Amino acid sequence: ATGLSLNAASGSVDVKSSTAGTYRVLYTFSDGSCSDTTSTYIVIKPLPVASISYSALDFCRKLDADSARITQVGVAGGVYSSATGLLLNAASGSVDVKSSTAGTYRVLYTFSDGSCSDTTSTYIVIKPLPVAGISYSALNFCRKLDADSAQVTVTGTTGGTFSSLAGLSLNAASGSIDVKSSTAGTYRVLYTFSDGSCSDTTSTYIVIKPLPVAGIYYSALNFCRTLDADSARITQTGVAGGVYSSATGLSLNAASGSIDVKSSTAGTYRVLYAFSDGSCSDTTSTYIVIQPLPVAGISYSALNFCRKLDADSAHVTVTGITGGTFSSVAGLSLNAASGSVDVKGSTAGTYRVLYTFSDGSCSDTTSTYIVIKPLPVAHIAYSALDFCRKLDADSAKLTQTGVTGGVYTSAAGLSLNAASGSVDVKSSSVGTYRVLYTFSDGDCSDTISTYIVIKPLPVAGISYSALNFCRTLNADSAKITQTGVAGGVYTSTAGLSLNAASGSID
Template structure:
């Protein structure tokens, strides 16, 4: 026990009186006794003695200034604020005076504010004037600053004072702020969409505390990307989902993020108007394949239905046009074009030809017919307005009617116009009341025509005193005679009509019986005409009610009283006989014949 007290006293002496490093090293030897009950009793004893002693103060005084620093966010991003906390402490056994702490903020920070538990801080000089700290006391200073730029910055502080410091190892302290790289933020957000097509779009991103951002794209078939700028050159054939990645480098990096691009497929369509030039007449419909529901447009001059694409050629101006069809599938828009050429139609101007009289003809191919038409036309001629039935001889049109002339220009466009051809005609007739007459007997000559007419001459002239009469009475003297009349219409057209009146043979030589008895007894069984100059006769037999019973061209055969092999009843019948004589005269005979059995 005595030994323990001695050792405790030695430790107390070293603790109180030791002033050099050797004493402190010896103190370590005795430190096991500081906590012992021997040390505590020895200390009480020593203090009692000290109060009555004259031991100089420097023999037991001890000051141990210390400084520490911490930061609330050692990885704060650039632009954010951090708070540094400085703690000054007197670890010694005696008061420490004139304490100052130096904290000059590094260039990476901008001072905002400070707050000290005691003393004042001058942010210009970086000096915190703490003042005095009793043994075991401490003081704190908080400095709020903004992290300016990306990088790693160390904030170092130091403490000093009036008294000698028994422990210099805690007179300096530091803390490092290394901002972490934030996740890149795309200017376009986390996702976007576009329509399938070529093009350049930059997908840039920013990241705090980053020293640089690199970009990549997947899949590679979507296009190519500038790794430094994020500019994408899109493939015109790609559709689907593409991912653009941004990787931000930095001290606490890297940090990454992605931007998703949905590439919607373009709608497709094609239009056509047949690919051939059109003439400015009628309408033409568009031929559309693909996406429907679009609209059509073109330049001024083309009359087009914006909904259906139908073009009114007749209302359009001749020229070459580009028609644009704009359409959408709900996500993307697209357009396609087609070209249409519209040529002007020529103008065919008709001058009606002068009327002529039959048998004259009219030439409708003459230039006088189409004077005033568009120059350089090729003309064709037709019987119908559709110009599908060709007129065989347009240079000698012989019939009244409407014909059609088609004029075609070098572009293949044409105009069809009617031309009226009038060929006036008069068909005059001249008839005799008798085909053959007996010399000296009168007969009547009667004129006629198919239109209004006048008679301008008769021949033989000597037989007719009145040359304009439409009816004449004449007689034959010694021979058959041909009579001629000339008629003229209101249009001035003329026609000649003739009739030959035969002089019948000797009256005693011509015999037509008025009865016959077809009983097959060989006597008067057949009805026929008799005469020496007769070379033929046409016989027609009628009932009294006009029904044809029998006819024959063979006078030698005559009528045997039957009809189709059936014997006809007894009675009176009517005959009409056309007789031809040896001098080629013809005349009619009518009468009745009695059939007797």
């Protein structure tokens, strides 16, 4: 019948070219005389039908890839097979992608309907993953305010995307990290990349370290550069063991932060403290001002002042800052406001006068010396106060004790020896005189005085009634006439019988 591809001569049937069906094949034969026909049956079975396919042609060989599952229609229960390298489940046709070797594979499905079997196939491509690596220059980065961005190095496939947890200031395109803007912590940085067919992710870690904390401050901002100034000591909190530094001119101890104020140059300085906790270092700072001392000078008109009763005050000259206060030890009669010294009210001695002054920021003290000299001592006296101005009077001699070598002076009328102090009484005019003795011990001079009185002589006159008297037995006494000062005593030479009280002569 039509549909069976039968070779009439040989009886061979081209099965695959025949149409499925049941056929009776007739064989007509003859022995030359007679002919006959015999027959048999042949059934051309239709092939069972099945098809297979995967969800895609290409599968990327990721470590976390799911198995590639096959979709099979038609006759089930067949067996799957492929080349070595493809990890294929022969029963289900599923492919373990991550365990397979990259390559292109033909997957065969051999199946049967119980009478006939057949094979169908499909293709699957196991793609190799693209390769990339990322790394930062270090694991740990310190979160400084001036920290540079942490730059990433990418090897292999470029053009991927970077990601991490919140808190890391990460540039998704370049992988650079803004360290100073990130929150301290440990972060895993993911890099997702693709070669156009497959994508993958690699990662690295970065640690943003918190900066160590420290603070420094001095007890004040301003320090005055006095010669006796103590060191300015620092208070440090937080991480210890750092190093202090500043500009030239500040005498700073690098280990302790103490400042030798008196050895520093006046100026404003920023003191830096660099410290570390072993992982990260940082710097903090504070300011200190070394104030220049105000300038003043004081001087008296002389070093030595003699303690005279009529001495004027010693006045001071102030240069520079005025308005300060003067002081000294007990014994010096010193005006604290003006610096004037009441010389005559002071006790003899050598005194240091201090002048303490201020410019409103700093104070200082300057000084000078003043010597209150004791007056030299001398004493003068005559043998008497009164001297009579006789023609034969001796000079009045002076007794002088103490400092010698002085000069004697008095008023006109007293015949006074300036060197010895002796008075020529008879040559002096009658009167009362103050005799001054001016003397010096080489430092101070003084004047003392005494008085002397040059007395005028008393005046009297006597006369007898005659110059000549005769020595008769009945002669009267010679009476005297006396004028002037009465009550004197009369005397004469032996031989004259003279009444000493009345002056009469027997």
